[in-house]
Amino acid sequence: MTRRPEPWPGIPLGSTGAPPPSHPSTGSYPDGERVRDLLDDAVDAVDAPDVVFALSRDGHRTVRCGGTGPPPPVPRDQVRYELGSASKTFTGLLLAQLTQSGVLSAGEPAATCLDPARPAGRDPVTLAHLITHTSGLPALPADFFLRALPTWHTNPYAGYPDRRVVDAFLRRRQHRRPGTRWHYSNFGVAVLGHALAAATATPWDDLLGCRVLRPLGLSGTVLRPGGPDTDATGHRADGTTPTPPLTVGGFRSAGAVRATPPDLLTFLEAHLDPAGRQLADALRAVRRPVLRRGRGHRHVHTVSWFQHPTGHGPMYFHSGATLGQQAFLGFRPDIGTALAAVCTRRFRARDTFVTTAYALLAEM
Template structure:
């Protein structure tokens, strides 16, 4: 095994202390490929490494599967459509998805906001998802459950709780949101995301389908076995985004630019959407200690609030976070997923919350 590392600073004047912090954090993570990237007021420092020999494409230029860290992209898309007046947060999903179709009264009350904020009352995944997924849980659990099944499962659902009353993390709900927005706009989800989010932010290396061979990171199981590229089936909005670490920083920097005093984005509806998704919206947990925005987890830190989201696929992990008060953004990717004794998220979260 080898431990190859490289540090690249993409603007003059970046403090060497940031590079040292990234190197220290990287030592705690065991993965074939690892990228830790920080932007501080637009000055970027990128650390790449891992136990595998580097390939012909630099690690920071490979596209990594984001898994659930795709959800902030779905959130920004919804917020922008709301800013454009094309939909409202309070619109009922069933009315947009299947007007006039008979559904359970609780399903009828589920709004776009409920779907995005995990307060719809829907389970994490549809009940009939598991019989087809379990036999191929370690290879392709989602690919056999297409979009039409996700929609049908929603329309016949019986929510566990009254919408808006409880928080329960749900890939099912965010996937339904994606199909609902596609129906409401008459535009496929992939095209809609590109038009409204990826293209305006200049995210040319971000996509929802695998790109050219050699440009995609390859995930690994704990024993080092390669994992096939993820097929999300009908759950595209909840976990299909793939992006390079540099594009992840661009995405996060756009949120920082929308903060008070930051430079204006190119479009006022995008400015409004970036601000909207960063605003604290709901609380949950013991004594309501956990705060969320429309799409980000929102925690305190010694240097001000942090907003973040992590994600994992069968063999990859990603972490996205930013600290609005100090202009700090952290993007991290790895090509191994270790379920319990894993240090990846802790290392990335530490960079976000403990970096002065």
């Protein structure tokens, strides 16, 4: 008899108790001027052509923009920014929605979703392993770098299409039992997207759109490049050389989301207060810890988020980067606060963007 894997690797769901309750609204926005000053300081600290810090506290929003470049024709807070790996928070929410609604189980073998005639095997890689980076897959397929070299400085993912991602996964020999080691993998989350699309017989863009984007009212969120009037222009590490819009080939579920700052706040506000929303069960589910790792099990992960402690309660966050843009998404239910930060520069050696955004939310 084939052993069925646990729905989620690591610690069992619910073993740390229910998610913390959202911070009740006070009916007023405390320290509004102080918050604006903090956001302005954060914008000034990030050396990028375009910077937006958008904060929601108890439902009251404050958005501050700036940057070293000239103001674009469309206001900085009204264009879409590439989220890179922060797109995985959308993929995790989709998986939670599909499992909470009974469409599929997180314990489903990914290979069987992709090829129903394929036997699961003794220790299959499951959908849960893929989203929690415990599948044993490397960060990228073995032949990715060779294929990406011709477009390494423009669009390295564009030459690796859907079929090649799936084939690389189905052909790969398993060297480590899934669920035994955490290793961040764009490859794994890309495979997850294809597995979900195959299991539901729905193209990825349509699947995420009908089950996550539209239910949350995210009309300013898309999965493909638009144009100069809708999309921000990224810049390389020098802060001046522009980069072309990112196309991600077969890695859409791992990094294709583009969104406006207002949409990102709407997305995060749904996580802060799931009550009464269409995705309420899934939004609650992605706040529960499913995995602990590291010395003393200090690193906590949910289906979608990294979770760190603060002085009052947990902080959930995820960052992402493309060739020319970066994003930080985070929220704290203990103080009813969410932060969406984006910029149009790819920092490499000294990343002031992520450290500034993280510190701002952690120290609120």
